[in-house]
Amino acid sequence: MLEIRNLHARIAEDGTEIIRGLNLTVGKGEVAAIMGPNGSGKSTLSYILAGREDYEVTEGDILYNGESILEMDTAERAAAGIFLAFQYPVEIPGVATMQFLKVAMNEQRKAHGEEELTTPDFIRQVREAAGALNIDMDMLKRPLNVGFSGGEKKRAEILQMSLLQPNLCVLDETDSGLDIDALKIVSDGVNALRSPDRAIVVITHYQRLLEHIVPDTVHVLYKGQVIKSGDKALALELENNGYSNIIKDAA
Amino acid sequence: MPAVQETIDQVRQIDVDQYKYGFETLIEMDKAPKGLNEDIIRFISAKKDEPEWMLEWRLDAYRRWLTMEEPSWARVEYPQIDFNDIYYYAAPKNQTGPKTIDEVDPELLATYEKLGIPLREQEILAGVQESKVAVDAVFDSISVVTTFKEELAKAGVIFMSISEAIREHPELVRKYLGSVVPVTDNYYATLNSAVFTDGSFVFVPKGVRCPMELSTYFRINEKNTGQFERTLIICEDGAYVSYLEGCTAPQRDENQLHAAVVELVALDDAEIKYSTVQNWYPGDSEGKGGIYNFVTKRGDCRGANSKISWTQVETGSAITWKYPSCILRGDNSRGEFYSIAVSNGRQQIDSGTKMMHLGKNTSSRIISKGISAGRSNNTYRGQVSAHRRATNARNFTQCDSLLIGNNCGAHTVPYIEAKNATAQFEHEATTSKISEDQLFYCMQRGIPEEEAIALIVNGFVKEVIQELPMEFAVEAQKLIGISLEGSVG
Numbered sequence: 001m002l003e004i005r006n007l008h009a010r011i012a013e014d015g016t017e018i019i020r021g022l023n024l025t026v027g028k029g030e031v032a033a034i035m036g037p038n039g040s041g042k043s044t045l046s047y048i049l050a051g052r053e054d055y056e057v058t059e060g061d062i063l064y065n066g067e068s069i070l071e072m073d074t075a076e077r078a079a080a081g082i083f084l085a086f087q088y089p090v091e092i093p094g095v096a097t098m099q100f101l102k103v104a105m106n107e108q109r110k111a112h113g114e115e116e117l118t119t120p121d122f123i124r125q126v127r128e129a130a131g132a133l134n135i136d137m138d139m140l141k142r143p144l145n146v147g148f149s150g151g152e153k154k155r156a157e158i159l160q161m162s163l164l165q166p167n168l169c170v171l172d173e174t175d176s177g178l179d180i181d182a183l184k185i186v187s188d189g190v191n192a193l194r195s196p197d198r199a200i201v202v203i204t205h206y207q208r209l210l211e212h213i214v215p216d217t218v219h220v221l222y223k224g225q226v227i228k229s230g231d232k233a234l235a236l237e238l239e240n241n242g243y244s245n246i247i248k249d250a251a
Numbered sequence: 252m253p254a255v256q257e258t259i260d261q262v263r264q265i266d267v268d269q270y271k272y273g274f275e276t277l278i279e280m281d282k283a284p285k286g287l288n289e290d291i292i293r294f295i296s297a298k299k300d301e302p303e304w305m306l307e308w309r310l311d312a313y314r315r316w317l318t319m320e321e322p323s324w325a326r327v328e329y330p331q332i333d334f335n336d337i338y339y340y341a342a343p344k345n346q347t348g349p350k351t352i353d354e355v356d357p358e359l360l361a362t363y364e365k366l367g368i369p370l371r372e373q374e375i376l377a378g379v380q381e382s383k384v385a386v387d388a389v390f391d392s393i394s395v396v397t398t399f400k401e402e403l404a405k406a407g408v409i410f411m412s413i414s415e416a417i418r419e420h421p422e423l424v425r426k427y428l429g430s431v432v433p434v435t436d437n438y439y440a441t442l443n444s445a446v447f448t449d450g451s452f453v454f455v456p457k458g459v460r461c462p463m464e465l466s467t468y469f470r471i472n473e474k475n476t477g478q479f480e481r482t483l484i485i486c487e488d489g490a491y492v493s494y495l496e497g498c499t500a501p502q503r504d505e506n507q508l509h510a511a512v513v514e515l516v517a518l519d520d521a522e523i524k525y526s527t528v529q530n531w532y533p534g535d536s537e538g539k540g541g542i543y544n545f546v547t548k549r550g551d552c553r554g555a556n557s558k559i560s561w562t563q564v565e566t567g568s569a570i571t572w573k574y575p576s577c578i579l580r581g582d583n584s585r586g587e588f589y590s591i592a593v594s595n596g597r598q599q600i601d602s603g604t605k606m607m608h609l610g611k612n613t614s615s616r617i618i619s620k621g622i623s624a625g626r627s628n629n630t631y632r633g634q635v636s637a638h639r640r641a642t643n644a645r646n647f648t649q650c651d652s653l654l655i656g657n658n659c660g661a662h663t664v665p666y667i668e669a670k671n672a673t674a675q676f677e678h679e680a681t682t683s684k685i686s687e688d689q690l691f692y693c694m695q696r697g698i699p700e701e702e703a704i705a706l707i708v709n710g711f712v713k714e715v716i717q718e719l720p721m722e723f724a725v726e727a728q729k730l731i732g733i734s735l736e737g738s739v740g
Contacts, residue, residue, distance in 0.1 A: 074694035075697055090689050092707060107696075
């Protein structure tokens with residue numbers, strides 16, 4: 001589903017290279033965890049996948065279902081089924097969460113040549129998805145992310161993910177700012193989306209999240225490259241021994 | 252919610268020409284000779300069959316105007332206006348005043364239909380049009396028709412063109428005209444007093460709640476013609492009226508002048524709600540053409556417990572110079588000003604309000620949302636003052652500016668004067684840009700860039716949109732989306 005080939009990318013403004021020859025393949029139905037120390041390029045990778053204009057790809061390619069997505073803008077990639085759950089979801093004052101959800105869902109439907117949702121259909125879908133994430137409908141009347149607690153913001157991200165039904169989900173530090181109960185709810189929401197047709201990339205610092213969302217593969221990112229890949233045992237090893245041995249081996 | 256969708260559809264439909272009201276009606280016109288002198292004023296007055304006192308009033312204003320100078324304090328720039336190069340009177344031939352709908356030139360009816368303004372009462376009553384709003388349609392210098400006059404008369408409400416009112420209710424007009432905006436108030440108000448041609452007159456008697464929304468639709472059609480609108484609204488004790496005003500003009504390469512005066516009078520316990528959606532032609536992206544909108548609007552809360560509320564959505568005009576104000580004379584009176592001013596291209600807006608607290612326990616509220624895009628400049632200029640005797644005056648002001656792109660400007664110029672120690676005035680102001688983060692976030696959910704901007708901007712102005720009557724709110728949201736078309740990239 002996702003194939004990143006020898007990717008090099010830098011910050012457009014000052015030319016600082018962040019991704020330096022990254023290779024990664026994630027198959028359909030796979031849950032891949034990306035771990036790595038601070039500054040290794042994890043969040044940058046998520047932005048580049050989503051098509052943020054602040055970064056420039058200088059070499060290599062990103063293939064999604066076999067096709068390069070480098071020429072597509074952010075909205076086109078989203079409509080094609082790439083979803084990014086943000087580490088820091090952005091506030092949109094004055095725009096009710098419900099309104100935002102409806103616009104987003106209908107824009108994606110439009111891009112697929114489908115009819116707009118009727119209001120009853122839309123409300124039914126939201127009610128179902130919100131119920132599963134323990135989200136009160138009253139919260140959805142509030143402007144998107146404005147005054148939301150850390151837990152509410154992350155749940156709102158997963159709600160959007162489950163309503164938009166993407167094929168490739170990228171979760172950027174979804175566990176940060178969550179207490180253990182919220183972590184459980186969010187993880188259950190992500191696990192409910194696991195399917196043979198969908199790939200999920202989980203970016204995290206901690207093994208803790210991976211106890212709830214058990215990955216099929218684990219990749220260690222360091223200085224913009226994947227320096228080691230393995231199964232979930234690799235995450236445990238990192239938790240116990242830290243990154244230094246792996247970094248030493250790679251060097 | 253559907254409004255946002257409509258905004259998006261609307262924006263999408265528009266290709267090169269963003270201004271959809273730019274068409275011209277080809278109709279034979281009856282015009283006064285170009286230029287301004289006492290004979291022209293006599294000509295206008297005679298055309299309207301005015302009494303002698305009205306002509307004297309006009310001539311007096313004209314003589315005073317000759318001694319005045321054009322103001323230059325606003326943050327707007329434009330070449331010197333040649334006041335002798337303008338037609339001061341233009342009316343469709345054979346149209347000397349409002350008629351019944353069957354007598355109105357079909358060409359004019361077609362024009363209003365194209366503009367989406369309902370003029371046929373039967374159709375409105377039959378549900379062809381969804382909302383029941385009484386309309387006074389003003390075309391260049393003349394009111395062509397006023398709907399629902401009879402039904403309103405049953406309730407005791409007088410709604411007619413000001414020209415008719417001068418003939419039919421001279422005692423009321425004489426009593427109130429110029430009582431809020433004096434003849435010598437300012438350069439453009441004085442000019443208007445000399446040459447005003449048409450506008451609306453509303454009188455709601457004691458204790459009457461006007462049974463429907465009233466509105467006036469202004470259209471400038473003729474080339475090189477100035478429109479000098481004069482509107483007077485009076486609410487007697489305990490009366491209420493909600494009044495809407497809409498404006499459009501054809502797309503032309505030269506600038507046209509619109510210098511209006513609007514006066515509102517609210518007596519004891521009366522309430523007037525005045526809403527404007529101003530969509531004059533703004534000129535092209537290089538600043539060629541467009542309307543100069545130099546307007547004096549003022550409401551007088553003359554009675555105790557009276558209330559006047561101004562709501563405006565300003566998207567058009569090359570230059571806007573406009574400060575709808577409230578004189579809070581009656582004790583416990585209240586003034587409100589809600590404004591959305593959108594500027595794009597080379598538009599210049601200098602707009603705001605004045606709240607003059609004179610009575611005891613008076614309060615006012617100002618919510619201003621300015622959105623600048625393109626190479627435009629958007630200035631909020633506001634004055635809040637408390638008179639020596641205005642004990643317990645209260646004001647809350649909030650001015651928010653939103654910038655789109657790097658070539659536009661937003662300015663806030665508040666003046667606050669309190670001569671009474673018990674006054675409490677609060678002023679909050681913010682300036683922000685649509686952030687890259689917000690755009691990226693919306694686009695990551697599949698919302699294309701222009702739609703994302705429309706969504707964020709509609710969120711920014713929500714507080715003010717809520718103050719508009721329902722039908723206007725939807726219209727205003729669409730308009731804002733359209734005005735910002737092409738503001739990125």
